[in-house]
Amino acid sequence: MKAGSNLEKVLxxxxxxxxxxxxxxxxxxxxxVKRKADLLRGYVDAVNVTDNQTAIVRxxxxxxxxxVVQMGLEPIMHMVTRDRNRIAIQSDIxxxxxxxxxxxxxxxxxxxxxxxxxxxxxxxxxDSIQLIDCVRTLRDQGTLLGGDEKIEGKVDLLIGAVMNPxxxxxxxxxxxxxxxxxxGADFIQTYPIYDMxxxxxxxxxxxxxxxxxxxxxxxxxxxxxxxxMIHCMEKDFPRTAxxxxxxxxxxxxxxxxxxxxxxxxxxxxxxxxxEGIHGIHLINMGWTEITRQIIEMGGLFPRPxx
Amino acid sequence: xxxxxxxxxxxxxxxxxYPAADTAGTLxxxxxKNVEIVRVPCAGCIETIYLLKALEKGADGVLVxxxxxxxxxxxxxxxxxxxxxxxxxxMLEKIGLEKERIEICHLATNSGAKLVETLRxxxxxLKKMGPNPGKL
Amino acid sequence: MIKAxxxxxxxxxxxxxxxxxILLSGCGACVTVCHAGGEKEVELLASGLRMAxxxxxxxxxxxxxxxxxxxxxxxxxEMSETIEKVEAVLSISCGVGVQTLVRHFQKIPIFPxxxxxxxxxxxxxxxxxxxxxxxxxxxxxxxxxICPISRCAKQLLNGPCGGSSKGKCEIxxxxxxxWQLIYDRxxxxxxxxxxxxxxxxxxxxxxxxDSGLRRIIREDLKV
Numbered sequence: 248m249k250a251g252s253n254l255e256k257v258l259x260x261x262x263x264x265x266x267x268x269x270x271x272x273x274x275x276x277x278x279x280v281k282r283k284a285d286l287l288r289g290y291v292d293a294v295n296v297t298d299n300q301t302a303i304v305r306x307x308x309x310x311x312x313x314x315v316v317q318m319g320l321e322p323i324m325h326m327v328t329r330d331r332n333r334i335a336i337q338s339d340i341x342x343x344x345x346x347x348x349x350x351x352x353x354x355x356x357x358x359x360x361x362x363x364x365x366x367x368x369x370x371x372x373x374d375s376i377q378l379i380d381c382v383r384t385l386r387d388q389g390t391l392l393g394g395d396e397k398i399e400g401k402v403d404l405l406i407g408a409v410m411n412p413x414x415x416x417x418x419x420x421x422x423x424x425x426x427x428x429x430x431g432a433d434f435i436q437t438y439p440i441y442d443m444x445x446x447x448x449x450x451x452x453x454x455x456x457x458x459x460x461x462x463x464x465x466x467x468x469x470x471x472x473x474x475x476m477i478h479c480m481e482k483d484f485p486r487t488a489x490x491x492x493x494x495x496x497x498x499x500x501x502x503x504x505x506x507x508x509x510x511x512x513x514x515x516x517x518x519x520x521x522e523g524i525h526g527i528h529l530i531n532m533g534w535t536e537i538t539r540q541i542i543e544m545g546g547l548f549p550r551p552x553x
Numbered sequence: 554x555x556x557x558x559x560x561x562x563x564x565x566x567x568x569x570x571y572p573a574a575d576t577a578g579t580l581x582x583x584x585x586k587n588v589e590i591v592r593v594p595c596a597g598c599i600e601t602i603y604l605l606k607a608l609e610k611g612a613d614g615v616l617v618x619x620x621x622x623x624x625x626x627x628x629x630x631x632x633x634x635x636x637x638x639x640x641x642x643x644m645l646e647k648i649g650l651e652k653e654r655i656e657i658c659h660l661a662t663n664s665g666a667k668l669v670e671t672l673r674x675x676x677x678x679l680k681k682m683g684p685n686p687g688k689l
Numbered sequence: 690m691i692k693a694x695x696x697x698x699x700x701x702x703x704x705x706x707x708x709x710x711i712l713l714s715g716c717g718a719c720v721t722v723c724h725a726g727g728e729k730e731v732e733l734l735a736s737g738l739r740m741a742x743x744x745x746x747x748x749x750x751x752x753x754x755x756x757x758x759x760x761x762x763x764x765x766x767e768m769s770e771t772i773e774k775v776e777a778v779l780s781i782s783c784g785v786g787v788q789t790l791v792r793h794f795q796k797i798p799i800f801p802x803x804x805x806x807x808x809x810x811x812x813x814x815x816x817x818x819x820x821x822x823x824x825x826x827x828x829x830x831x832x833x834x835i836c837p838i839s840r841c842a843k844q845l846l847n848g849p850c851g852g853s854s855k856g857k858c859e860i861x862x863x864x865x866x867x868w869q870l871i872y873d874r875x876x877x878x879x880x881x882x883x884x885x886x887x888x889x890x891x892x893x894x895x896x897x898x899d900s901g902l903r904r905i906i907r908e909d910l911k912v
Contacts, residue, residue, distance in 0.1 A: 329843070333890065355843050355850050358860045369843070376847040377890040392890065411851030416872050422885055423848045430887055438851055484851075602729065605736040644733065647698045648741035687740030689748075 249386065249433060250405040252349035253321045254293035256553040257526075258434065258463045263519065264526030265547050266323060266436070266465060267291035267538050270300060271311035280311055284318040286535045290542045291320075292550055293350055295436070295528065298325035301483055302362025309339050313346040323407060324348045327356025332372035333381065337391055340382065344402050352407040352436065353378040357483075375408065376430045382406050383431030406431050411438040412449035413488055421452040424462070434463035436528045439480065441489045443517055450521055459523030466518050467528040470537055472507035474498050479532050508541060515545035558587040559613035559679035563672060564603070566596045568626050569660055570618025576665030584669060585676040596620070596657075597630025601637040604655050605644065613685045614675055617657040618668060624661070631659070650687050653678060691719040691783045692817045693726065693803040695734070701779065702741055704800040705749065708777040713738070713802075714768065714790070715755035716782035723817050725803050726781030728755040734781065734802065759786030765793045772797060808839075825897040831883055833874035838891075840867035846888040 248255060257264045267287045272279035287294050296315060298308035305311075312322035324343050326336065343351070355375045359367050373381060381392040385402040408427040412420055424435065440446045446466075453459055471477050477489055477497065493510065500506035511529075518524055527547075529538055542548050565571040571592050577584070593599055596619035607615045617638065619631040635657060642652040658671045705711060713735050721727030735751040742749040752771060756764040759782035772778060772794050780787045781802035790799045807819040822839040828846070829836060838844050842860050849868035852859025856869040875881050893899040 355845060357852065358842050360860055371843045371845070372893060373890050374843070374845040374847050375850075376887060380887070380889075409851060414849060414851050414853050415855060415866070415869055416849075419848065419872055419884065426847060426885065426887060600729070602732045602736065605733060605740070609736050609740055640733075644698070644737045648702075648737050649744055650740065686744040689739060689743055 250349040250403040252293065252405050253553065254323065254350055255405045255433075257292045257551060260551075260553065262551050263547070264292050264463070264465060265290070265542060265550060266293050266295060266526065266528045268295045268297065268528070268530040269311070269315065269322075269535070270297050270533070271306035271308065273303065273305050275306055277314060280306070280314050281318060283535050284315055284320050287538060288318070288320050290539050290548060290550065291529070292526075293321040293323050295323045295352060295530075296325060298327050298356070299330060299362070300325075301357050302329065302359040302364070304362070304364060309343050309346075309348075312343065312348045316347040321350070322348055323350040323352050325352045325354070326378065327354055328371055328373045328375060328378050329356035329359055330367075330370055332370055333392055336373070336378065336381065337385065340385060340402060340404070341398070341400070344404060345400070349403060350405045350407060351382060352409065353382065353432075354409045376426055379406055379408055379427055379430040379432050387431075405433050407434045407436060408432040409438070410435050411484075411487075412440070412446055413438065413442065417449075418452075420449060421456055421458065424453060424458055425456060428458060428462045432462055434465060434525075436465045437467050438484050439467045439469045439487050439530065440514070440518075441487065441493050443514070445488075447521060450523055454523050463525040464523060465526040465528045466524055467530055468511055468514050468518070469530045469532060470507045470511040470534065470541060471497050472504040472534060472537070474503070476507070476532055476534070483532065504537075508537060508544070511541050512544045515541070515547070557680065557684060558585070559676050559684070560611060561585070561588045561614045561616060561672065561675060561679070562591055562607040562612045563588055564591050564593055564596070564599050564615070564617045566617075566619050566630075567592065567594050569620040569624075569662055569664070570596075570668065572662035573618065573660055573664045573668040576663055577669045578665075580665050582665060582669040585673050588672055588676075595625065595627045595630035596634035597625070597627055597632075599634055599637065601640050604638065604641040608645075608650070608654060608685055608687055609689055611685075611688045613654065613682075613688075614679045615655045616672065616675055617655075618671075619657060619659055621659045621661065648687070650685070651682055653682070654685060690722055690808070691785070691805060692723045692807050692809040692819075693720050693783050693805045694723075695725050695730065695781065695803050696801070698734075698737060698741065701734075701800070701802055702738070705738070705777065705779065708775075709748065710750040710752075710775050712752045712754060712768070712771055712775045712778045714759060714778055714780045714782065714786075715753075716759040716780075716786050717755055717757040718759075720782055720786075720803060721755075722811065723809075724815075726783075730781060731755050734779075760789045762789070762793065765789050769794075823898070824891070825900075825903065826892070828888065831886070831888060832871045833878060833880065833883070835867060835871045835874055837867050837871065840865075840870070844891075846891065848884060 269283045296308045296312045308325045312324040315322040389397045497503050625631045638657050641655050645652045660667050715726045715731035731753050735753050758764050777798045779800050779802045783805040787801045808821040809817045810820045824838045853866040858864040858866045
């Protein structure tokens with residue numbers, strides 16, 4: 248076991264994992280964290296706690312994750328390289344693991360000019376692959392990145408990374424996944440998937456390289472309950488292609504919310520039949536309430552207790 | 554509105570403006586007072602600094618007579634002139650002078666009447682605007 | 690070369706407000722190439738400044754000079770005599786030129802007339818684009834000659850981010866994704882294996898811009 252987290256145990260046992268998402272408040276209102284944690288408790292194996300997502304300033308993932316631990320739920324702390332240098336990153340990892348956080352998702356982060364502090368200085372001291380390597384170094388070698396001295400304590404983290412199967416160049420995406428695995432990624436979560444055919448092509452490239460045997464792959468899904476959500480999706484995840492058939496299906500239905508949920512559940516069913524997938528990651532763009540229903544309808548409730 | 558004869562420098566290109574001025578003479582059309590014609594081989598020879606210096610050194614207005622856009626014998630001379638006028642206009646706007654003081658007019662060799670009419674119109678316009686406050 | 694853009698003239702006029710006789714100094718090198726501070730631009734700006742001040746009834750005398758390069762002592766010192774005759778200098782060279790003059794003429798105010806923007810390439814006449822950020826340890830050998838530090842908005846060293854699409858950067862549709870360019874280039878050169886190599890974190894604090902004021906000294910050249 249690398250971290251002994253609940254998520255790791257579920258994945259190790261070959262059970263189909265389910266993770267959810269919790270966006271911290273744009274401030275310090277703890278009740279926001281509590282409300283979302285209450286909605287997800289018992290329905291997910293672990294919950295992603297985002298890190299200033301889309302460069303909008305929110306309560307730090309570290310602090311919110313620590314609160315989530317206190318609230319009886321297991322967090323996956325996010326860390327972007329956009330806002331902190333390696334000193335702050337490693338310092339935050341010491342703090343996070345001291346506060347009981349056992350999973351971490353590494354990414355570069357959407358460019359800060361998308362957010363609400365566009366005048367900020369960009370950091371990007373490390374990129375996502377160097378960050379994965381940094382966490383792995385802390386955990387497996389017990390030293391800082393490029394350092395010799397042993398750290399005081401032990402960092403046990405399950406290391407996650409993000410992959411966008413629809414990013415360009417398409418042919419490179421499997422190579423990029425291989426690089427992240429070599430750097431130390433234990434699991435990955437994809438960008439939200441809607442174009443199943445293209446996704447299956449990517450999975451074939453991944454399987455051909457044997458990568459599904461080296462890393463746990465969780466597919467991100469998100470219900471689209473309205474036209475507005477579709478626009479938000481395309482804005483928050485700049486390269487997610489929502490195919491026209493899906494847009495039409497949602498927009499032209501009698502009840503977009505119900506149709507969006509149905510579509511999501513259908514997707515879960517389809518994903519479970521693809522070889523090499525180890526779980527799903529359910530995001531909600533603020534529609535946290537719907538997560539329980541989707542997990543139930545998708546036949547994924549109750550969650551295993553290990 | 555002051556009663557004065559605006560000083561206008563008219564750059565006339567050899568392929569259009571200058572022959573047009575000749576035609577105007579043949580037709581006995583009178584140019585407004587205080588117009589000075591400066592002959593150039595092509596509008597593309599007019600450096601931006603000539604436009605500004607003309608105003609600096611006492612002109613109230615500057616006109617550039619050039620060939621129609623597709624007709625420049627030297628291919629893009631008139632387009633270069635257009636770009637330079639655009640720079641001069643931006644400069645004038647930023648320093649608080651009216652950009653109408655510098656203008657480009659496209660015409661052909663036989664457009665004597667058009668040349669004179671344009672100069673008259675510019676002279677009237679400049680009378681209303683008043684003398685160039687930037688001239689040293 | 691260094692690329693720059695002239696400051697707005699009203700900003701320049703504010704700097705020059707207390708002065709009635711100035712030297713406007715251009716530079717025959719980088720800022721000439723990007724049409725921000727060469728001899729022509731000196732003439733144009735001088736004319737504009739004179740007319741602007743004439744208009745408000747506060748005449749200004751503007752002397753003009755354009756040394757071959759404003760960032761070298763020999764050329765800077767050539768201006769000594771002229772500088773003695775003026776109250777201030779407006780330099781439309783890059784920031785380096787301004788500071789070279791400051792080092793040699795300590796008793797006179799020297800003002801910047803351009804914003805120094807980036808190190809770049811001339812794409813075509815009138816279009817310049819950033820190409821280098823002087824990071825101190827060039828990685829171009831690993832990336833087919835295309836710089837991910839200056840051309841990737843996140844300075845990524847190990848491939849594109851998830852926001853790269855159809856060859857364009859997520860933040861600027863006009864900007865090419867540097868890693869798409871690198872990928873295409875390495876593919877053309879049959880060197881795609883380079884994309885599989887993990888490039889380690891850059892040593893910003895030791896060999897790059899976060900190491901403090903940088904210097905290069907060549908003892909063999911110091912005669």
